[in-house]
Each structure stands twice: as structure tokens, then as C-alpha cells.
Amino acid sequence: MSNAETNVAGTALLDDPHAEHGGNGHDPNLAHHFDTPEQQYTSAKLGMWIFLGTELLMFGGLFCAYSVYRHNHPEVFVYAHKFLDKWLGAVNTVVLITSSLTMAWAVRASQMNKSRLLTVLLILTIIGGYGFLGIKSIEYHQKYEHGLWFGGSNIFSESYIEKVGPKEFEKSVEHLEHTTMEPSHAGGEAHAGEARGGDAHSEVIGQANGEAHGEAVAGHEAVAGAAATSQPTLKTAAGFSDPNAGLPDEAKIKPSFESPAGLAPEVAAADPHHHHLSFEELALRDKKNLATFFNIYFFMTGLHGVHVVVGMSLIYWVLLRSVGPRGRLYVWPLGLASVGVFLLYLIIITHYMMLAVWGGAVLLFSLLWLVRNLTIANSVEEGHGEFSRDYFTPVDLVGLYWHLVDLIWIFLFPLLYLIH
Amino acid sequence: MSTVAHAHDSHAASHGADAHDDGKPHIHVTSPLLLLGVFGALLVLTVLTVAVTSIDLGPLNIWIALFVAVAKGGLVVMYFMHLRWDSYYNGIILIVSLFFIALFIGIAILDTKEYQPNMEAPHQGQVLPVQDAR
Numbered sequence: 001m002s003n004a005e006t007n008v009a010g011t012a013l014l015d016d017p018h019a020e021h022g023g024n025g026h027d028p029n030l031a032h033h034f035d036t037p038e039q040q041y042t043s044a045k046l047g048m049w050i051f052l053g054t055e056l057l058m059f060g061g062l063f064c065a066y067s068v069y070r071h072n073h074p075e076v077f078v079y080a081h082k083f084l085d086k087w088l089g090a091v092n093t094v095v096l097i098t099s100s101l102t103m104a105w106a107v108r109a110s111q112m113n114k115s116r117l118l119t120v121l122l123i124l125t126i127i128g129g130y131g132f133l134g135i136k137s138i139e140y141h142q143k144y145e146h147g148l149w150f151g152g153s154n155i156f157s158e159s160y161i162e163k164v165g166p167k168e169f170e171k172s173v174e175h176l177e178h179t180t181m182e183p184s185h186a187g188g189e190a191h192a193g194e195a196r197g198g199d200a201h202s203e204v205i206g207q208a209n210g211e212a213h214g215e216a217v218a219g220h221e222a223v224a225g226a227a228a229t230s231q232p233t234l235k236t237a238a239g240f241s242d243p244n245a246g247l248p249d250e251a252k253i254k255p256s257f258e259s260p261a262g263l264a265p266e267v268a269a270a271d272p273h274h275h276h277l278s279f280e281e282l283a284l285r286d287k288k289n290l291a292t293f294f295n296i297y298f299f300m301t302g303l304h305g306v307h308v309v310v311g312m313s314l315i316y317w318v319l320l321r322s323v324g325p326r327g328r329l330y331v332w333p334l335g336l337a338s339v340g341v342f343l344l345y346l347i348i349i350t351h352y353m354m355l356a357v358w359g360g361a362v363l364l365f366s367l368l369w370l371v372r373n374l375t376i377a378n379s380v381e382e383g384h385g386e387f388s389r390d391y392f393t394p395v396d397l398v399g400l401y402w403h404l405v406d407l408i409w410i411f412l413f414p415l416l417y418l419i420h
Numbered sequence: 421m422s423t424v425a426h427a428h429d430s431h432a433a434s435h436g437a438d439a440h441d442d443g444k445p446h447i448h449v450t451s452p453l454l455l456l457g458v459f460g461a462l463l464v465l466t467v468l469t470v471a472v473t474s475i476d477l478g479p480l481n482i483w484i485a486l487f488v489a490v491a492k493g494g495l496v497v498m499y500f501m502h503l504r505w506d507s508y509y510n511g512i513i514l515i516v517s518l519f520f521i522a523l524f525i526g527i528a529i530l531d532t533k534e535y536q537p538n539m540e541a542p543h544q545g546q547v548l549p550v551q552d553a554r
Contacts, residue, residue: 035443036443036444037443037444037445038443038444038445038446039443041445042445042507045506045507045510046507046509046510046513049509049510049513049514050513052513052514052517053513053514053516053517054517056514056517056518056521057517057520057521060517060520060521060524060525061524063521063525064521064524064525064528067525067528067529068525068528068529068532071529071532071533072532072536086470086473090466090470093466094463094466097459097462097463097466098459100459100462100496100500101455101456101458101459101500103500104450104455104499104500105452105455107450108449108450108452108455111447111449112449389447390444390445392447399500399501400501403496403497403500403501404501406496406500407493407496407497410489410492410493410496411489411493413469413489414469414485414486414488414489415485415489418469418470418473418485419482420473420476420477420481420482420485
């Protein structure tokens with residue numbers, strides 16, 4: 001930039017000894033309204049950061065909704081977050097962090113002119129994105145199966161209660177609590193020695209967990225099983241007397257304007273860890289608002305998921321540009337094939353057989369495309385990717401976007417899955 | 421290629437006050453060791469934030485969770501997004517965005533607190549759908 005003022009646009013480029021592309025010294029990557037590649041690069045980056053700022057502001061609205069709602073209904077969060085599987089969330093955090101690493105490394109590779117390494121790392125990053133989506137689909141499908149979907153498909157929503165009637169609703173909630181709730185945090189370790197009632201449920205819980213999570217997370221069953229053995233029955237647990245007996249609902253909680261709203265002193269004393277808060281113990285106003293937790297959950301993770309998909313598409317675009325014309329012959333159909341494979345993978349989770357048609361069609365088309373491209377590969381020059389030390393802006397900016405996706409998840413994970 | 425030396429030069433030049441450069445981007449290449457170090461730190465912090473959930477620290481829990489998240493975010497922003505070596509303008513944009521989000525959430529919470537007593541009242545003694553369930 002320092003000589004931007006002294007050089008009239010264009011002359012600087014003609015003098016540029018590093019301009020390797022183009023016959024007459026004109027850098028094909030330099031737009032005409034920029035004086036130097038440096039100016040172009042910093043402008044692009046500034047623009048990207050402004051865009052990322054607006055992205056943060058957009059998510060900020062959802063974080064605001066979360067904060068206000070959690071402030072108003074802390075028990076809703078303590079209770080409802082146990083339906084989320086924190087181990088799947090944790091694994092997904094690691095998956096995203098790993099793909100962030102491969103992306104950051106891809107930027108490095110492009111800066112070092114290592115185009116083959118760049119291609120490999122971009123592919124690994126996309127695989128990381130698929131990994132995240134794959135695990136997220138398991139979670140979403142569990143929620144759907146358990147009736148914890150958004151809107152009226154959530155059993156806590158008023159429209160659902162109206163539809164099935166109060167008796168059936170009570171039964172659903174009881175069933176839900178016994179089969180799907182995340183075994184209480186550390187309940188296993190902390191209270192293992194204590195005599196607890198309700199071990200009758202432990203088998204059911206163990207089975208349900210095993211079924212629900214399958215082999216998705218190695219070691220998860222072990223954890224679930226360990227915690228399940230001490231899953232208490234709320235009212236009969238040793239040293240636990242129902243603090244709400246005979247009291248009107250609202251007496252269960254301290255008025256939230258007195259302090260950061262929490263459980264009533266009696267509840268807190270009986271169960272200082274809040275581990276075993278059950279639907280029964282919730283105040284009426286919280287029972288009414290449970291569905292909103294899931295709406296917030298789906299809105300936040302859904303918008304984040306959309307960003308994951310967009311990020312993966314952008315990385316795919318960069319990947320296409322990181323290889324030469326011949327490489328592109330392979331990358332195009334293989335990228336499409338990955339979509340087909342993912343659709344087929346979704347069958348394992350959802351057992352929705354129409355996906356076989358779609359996934360199969362996509363896969364078949366991409367394989368035919370690949371075969372066709374293989375036959376013409378020899379007539380296409382091998383060439384090289386577009387990125388080098390002198391021009392890697394797209395890799396860098398798409399990387400920034402991908403890191404933002406990671407950044408958002410770093411906040412979503414503890415706020416949604418790890419509520420204490 | 422001569423570009424390896426070039427990158428080094430231009431990076432050095434970017435620190436000079438009025439160094440004569442060739443208009444190439446001043447790039448900072450992050451070392452593999454640093455990338456892996458940040459990755460390791462992020463993993464450790466992830467384990468930490470999961471582990472700390474099982475310890476009851478009262479209201480401190482949420483603040484620890486947020487502190488760990490901010491630390492992780494800071495690492496991602498500074499090293500993976502190389503803000504540490506970037507122009508200050510980019511950092512200012514980030515900080516201003518975060519400031520306005522904090523303002524937004526902070527004032528919304530203040531407002532919520534203000535009206536809390538009023539919001540509690542209407543529920544008293546009312547028969548609500550879930551009540552029918554008992």
C-alpha cells in the first residue's frame with residue numbers, strides 16, 4: 001500500500017517483477033479498480049470481516065432471545081436441556097474444531113504454494129462438515145422420534161396437549177422422562193454410594209439409551225449405563241421429600257426478581273445439584289413454556305446448520321478452483337457423489353426409504369458423470385490450481401467463514417447442552 | 421520459485437514504516453506447531469467445559485462455561501482467523517459487533533428484570549391448559 005499513491009494504477013503492475021501470469025505483466029487476479037494486490041487483498045479481507053460482523057449480529061438476535069428466555073425461565077432450561085445428548089454435542093464440537101484446524105492448515109498450504117496439500121486439506125474439511133451434519137442428523141432425528149420437534153410437533157406445545165388431551169400428555173411426558181432424558185450429570189459418580197429407589201427404571205433407561213444412540217458414540221453406552229443405575233425415582237429417593245406437597249404451584253420457585261431466578265429454597269436444599277428436576281416439580285408457568293426451549297434450540301442449531309452447509313459449499317467451490325482443469329473433471333462428480341452418499345447415510349438414521357431413490361439417483365448420475373469425465377481426461381490439459389502465494393484470497397476468506405461457523409458452535413454447545 | 425524469499429521479505433517490510441514494497445499481499449504464514457498447539461488447547465478446553473458441568477459451583481457454572489467459551493473463541497479468532505497478525509481494522513469490526521450484541525442482550529435483560537413482577541402476576545390462580553392435566 002505504501003507505494004499505492006506514487007504509482008498510477010497499472011504502471012506498478014507493469015514494473016512488477018513477480019507478475020508471473022499473463023503475457024504482458026498484467027496480473028489476471030488483480031481487478032482494475034485496485035492499485036496493487038496488497039490493496040485488493042486487504043480490502044477483500046476488510047469486507048469479509050464486515051460481513052462476519054453482520055453474521056454475528058444476526059446470531060446475536062437469537063442469543064438475545066436465549067438470554068431473555070433463560071433469565072425468565074431458568075428451570076425450563078435446567079429441565080429441558082437434559083433431553084439433549086451432551087455427548088453427541090461434545091463429539092460434534094471436536095469434529096468442528098478438527099475441521100477448523102484442517103481449514104487453517106489449508107490456508108497455510110495455499111500460502112506456501114503447496115497446491116496438492118491444499119486440495120487434500122480442503123477435502124478433509126468438507127468431510128469434517130459432513131461428519132458434523134451426520135451427527136446433527138442423529139440428534140435431530142432423535143428429537144423428532146421423541147416428539148421433541150419444533151412447533152406443534154413438540155409434545156410440550158399447547159397445540160399438542162390440546163390434540164391428545166391431558167391424560168395422554170401426562171403419559172407421554174412420563175414415558176419421555178424415563179426413556180430419553182440425558183442421565184443426570186455426574187449423578188452416577190456423585191450418588192453412586194447412596195441407596196436410591198427407582199432402580200427399576202435403570203434397565204429401561206439403559207436399553208433406551210443403547211437403542212437411541214446406537215454405535216454413534218463409542219463409549220457412550222458405558223457412560224449412560226453407569227449413570228442410569230443411579231437414576232433416582234424422584235419422589236422416593238432417599239432423603240428426598242416432595243417439597244411441593246400441598247403447595248400451590250407458584251410457591252415452588254422464588255420470585256425471579258428477588259435473585260437470578262432459581263429453585264425454591266426447599267427444592268434447592270433437597271436436591272442441591274438440580275439433577276433430578278422432573279416435569280412434576282416444574283412450576284405451572286414453566287410447564288407451559290417448555291416447548292419454547294426446543295424452538296430456541298432448533299432455531300439456533302438450525303441457523304448454524306445452514307451455515308455449515310453454506311460453508312461446505314464454499315469450500316467445495318474453493319476446492320474446484322484449487323485443482324487444474326483435469327482435476328476439476330474428477331472433483332465435480334465426486335462432490336456430487338458425496339451428496340448422494342450422505343442421502344443414503346440418512347436412510348440408516350431415518351429409515352425413510354424415499355431417500356434411497358434420491359440418494360441412488362444422485363450417486364448414479366455422479367458416477368456416470370465421473371466415468372464420462374475419465375474418458376475425456378486425457379484430452380484436457382492437467383494445468384494447475386488458481387491459488388498461490390500471490391493469490392489465495394478465496395481460500396483465506398472461505399476459511400474465515402468456516403471458522404465463524406466453528407466459533408458460533410463453541411458458544412452454542414455449552415449454552416444448550418451443558419446447562420447446570 | 422523465488423516466492424519463498426519474497427514472502428519473508430514482504431512480511432518483514434510490513435513492519436517497516438515506509439518500506440518500499442512491490443504491492444504483494446503481506447502474508448503471515450502460521451506455523452504448523454502453532455496450529456497444532458491451538459488445536460490441542462481447544463480440545464483441552466472442550467474437555468474442561470464438559471467436565472466442569474459435573475461439579476456444582478452454583479451460579480459460577482454458567483460463568484465458567486462462558487469464560488471457557490470466550491477463551492476458545494479467542495484462540496480461534498486470534499490464530500485460526502489470524503486476527504493477531506491482521507490489520508487492526510478487522511479486529512475493531514469484530515469488537516464493535518460483539519459490543520453491540522452485548523448492549524442488545526444487556527439492555528434486553530435489564531428490561532426483562534424491570535417488568536418481572538408484572539409478568540408473574542397474571543398467572544396466579546389461573547387455570548391453564550397444563551393444569552387440566554392433573
